[in-house]
Amino acid sequence: APVQVKKIVCIGAGYVGGPTCSVIALKCPHIQVTIVDLNQARIDAWNDPDFNLPIYEPGLVDVVKECRGRNLFFSTEVDKGISEADLIFVSVNTPTKKSGLGAGFAADLNYIELATRRIAEVSTSSKIVVEKSTVPCRTAESMRTILEANAKPGCNFDILSNPEFLAEGTAIDDLFAPDRVLIGSLQTAAGKSACESLANVYANWIPRERILTVGLWSSELSKLAANAMLAQRISSVNALSAVCEATGANIDEVAYAIGKDSRLGSKFLKASVGFGGSCFQKDILNLVYLSESLHLPAVAKYWHAVVEMNEHQKDRFAKKVVDTMFNTITGKRIAVLGFAFKKDTGDTRESAAITLVNHFRAERAHVSIYDPEVTESTIMLDLTNYGEIPAESVQKNVKVAKSAMDACMGANAVVVATEWDEFKTLDWQKIYDSMDKPAFVFDGRLILDREALIKIGFKVTTIGTGA
Ligand code: NAD
Ligand code: UGA
Numbered sequence: 001a002p003v004q005v006k007k008i009v010c011i012g013a014g015y016v017g018g019p020t021c022s023v024i025a026l027k028c029p030h031i032q033v034t035i036v037d038l039n040q041a042r043i044d045a046w047n048d049p050d051f052n053l054p055i056y057e058p059g060l061v062d063v064v065k066e067c068r069g070r071n072l073f074f075s076t077e078v079d080k081g082i083s084e085a086d087l088i089f090v091s092v093n094t095p096t097k098k099s100g101l102g103a104g105f106a107a108d109l110n111y112i113e114l115a116t117r118r119i120a121e122v123s124t125s126s127k128i129v130v131e132k133s134t135v136p137c138r139t140a141e142s143m144r145t146i147l148e149a150n151a152k153p154g155c156n157f158d159i160l161s162n163p164e165f166l167a168e169g170t171a172i173d174d175l176f177a178p179d180r181v182l183i184g185s186l187q188t189a190a191g192k193s194a195c196e197s198l199a200n201v202y203a204n205w206i207p208r209e210r211i212l213t214v215g216l217w218s219s220e221l222s223k224l225a226a227n228a229m230l231a232q233r234i235s236s237v238n239a240l241s242a243v244c245e246a247t248g249a250n251i252d253e254v255a256y257a258i259g260k261d262s263r264l265g266s267k268f269l270k271a272s273v274g275f276g277g278s279c280f281q282k283d284i285l286n287l288v289y290l291s292e293s294l295h296l297p298a299v300a301k302y303w304h305a306v307v308e309m310n311e312h313q314k315d316r317f318a319k320k321v322v323d324t325m326f327n328t329i330t331g332k333r334i335a336v337l338g339f340a341f342k343k344d345t346g347d348t349r350e351s352a353a354i355t356l357v358n359h360f361r362a363e364r365a366h367v368s369i370y371d372p373e374v375t376e377s378t379i380m381l382d383l384t385n386y387g388e389i390p391a392e393s394v395q396k397n398v399k400v401a402k403s404a405m406d407a408c409m410g411a412n413a414v415v416v417a418t419e420w421d422e423f424k425t426l427d428w429q430k431i432y433d434s435m436d437k438p439a440f441v442f443d444g445r446l447i448l449d450r451e452a453l454i455k456i457g458f459k460v461t462t463i464g465t466g467a
Helices: 017-027 040-046 060-067 078-084 110-122 139-150 171-176 189-202 216-247 251-259 280-293 297-324 352-362 376-383 391-395 404-408 421-425 428-434 450-456
Strands: 007-011 032-036 072-075 087-090 127-131 157-161 181-185 211-215 333-337 366-370 398-400 413-416 440-443 459-462
Touching: 007 017, 007 078, 007 110, 017 032, 017 060, 017 072, 017 087, 017 171, 032 078, 040 072, 060 171, 078 110, 087 110, 087 189, 110 127, 110 139, 127 139, 127 189, 139 157, 139 216, 157 189, 157 216, 181 189, 181 216, 189 211, 211 216, 216 251, 216 280, 216 297, 280 297, 297 352, 297 440, 297 459, 333 352, 333 404, 352 366, 352 376, 366 404, 376 391, 376 398, 404 428, 428 450, 450 459
Parallel strands: 007 032, 007 087, 032 072, 087 127, 127 157, 181 211, 333 366, 333 413, 366 398, 413 440, 440 459
Antiparallel strands: 157 181
């Protein structure tokens, strides 16, 4: 019979481990959930008495308030967490490798391996080990080999793949009512039984028909495939946005018309300054590397084009800003609204705003940045490339503003990089009055009322809108 899960530990208290396991604790009061991490500051923030949590995610605070100290715990005692649990989520980071074999493409599996070795070392009873991180296809095999080679007598490890599909900014809603939960296991009796144990946890709040059970390798590959296809939609729409700009077509109208086809659907067709976030690029590059390793260069090339188009979109938009402002922005003041990679998150990983500001800096413009959820220190880390570039050189031409109004007052141009709702309702007349003329607005997210801005007097450039 499947093991009844009573204690869960999650290794990795990040954007995935934190929200995912907090929601499990909320929905399963009978299960004790402990989220562990080596990063003391991060754990301290999860335990903050005033609930200033390490990540901003709508609805998350309420979940943590209800469960923390009841059946949800945050701790740096990784070993203790592992040894007590019957089920272990491995939710550590899997960034793109920076050096060595596959640098720039392959996933760095060092954190996965270290966590796996720790599990083998400290476990004195059998465990279900669940791969939650996004990993290359067949990583579960490596984990099994490591676990079996180091297991204590009598300790048995079943490995499951359970990739996470939440999106930042909507993580709590996504976790409450996911389109599907995917669990991959070996198709052996033991594998299926472990799969059933985890399915029973999710069944506390998710209808059974939404819990999909498949083979391990299908599960691992499905995660990379889902992200690759989502990103591909954005690159497709962004490629079309360039055609719109050159022809007088309008990308929102084109996307609307395309999306009415029920075979295509209307979601994820918003043109933009380029997709960001910690995963799309990383996971596609991972798929590219996997394809190349499997001697499938044409497949690798196909997926790589999605990332190349995204780079092109970011560069194209930056170039458009310079071109429109009479081919020079040297010494001009550019207000950048938004720095996060999308609205409703403070996460800036791979944000298109970073690329834009770097372009503007290279042109020696003066940039003032405002984002409602991103701190100045995060912006500086991103723009100094985590300390590689001296902070003084960045501070010379970059300022972080306290409000959108502050950023915009007196600027030569306003650039919308993130689609925060508050940017739609700014006092644009007041902004216009304060700016040098001609006053430029560049809408990289298609959120502003173009006609209203033109009426005020702005010169408006919108992604995917022809003259
Ligand atoms: P993250 O960097 O926010 O969190 C990972 C955490 O793991 C860090 O706090 C780190 O200190 C900790 N850690 C690393 N090694 C450890 C170890 N050996 N022991 C204990 N703690 C350790 O990363 P994330 O955004 O949560 O992503 C985690 C995984 O989930 C990645 O594989 C990612 O691709 C995947 N994923 C992310 C998202 C997302 O929206 N961010 C969505 C779906 C899947
Ligand atoms: C994405 C996927 O949507 C999740 O299913 C997945 O779990 C996650 O990656 C992951 O594996 O990390 P996330 O990156 O958090 O989630 O956010 P998205 O909403 O997918 O947005 C990604 C980027 O694409 C953002 O920069 C967003 O602004 C951009 N985007 C999105 C567009 O430019 N146009 C769109 O139509 C949609």
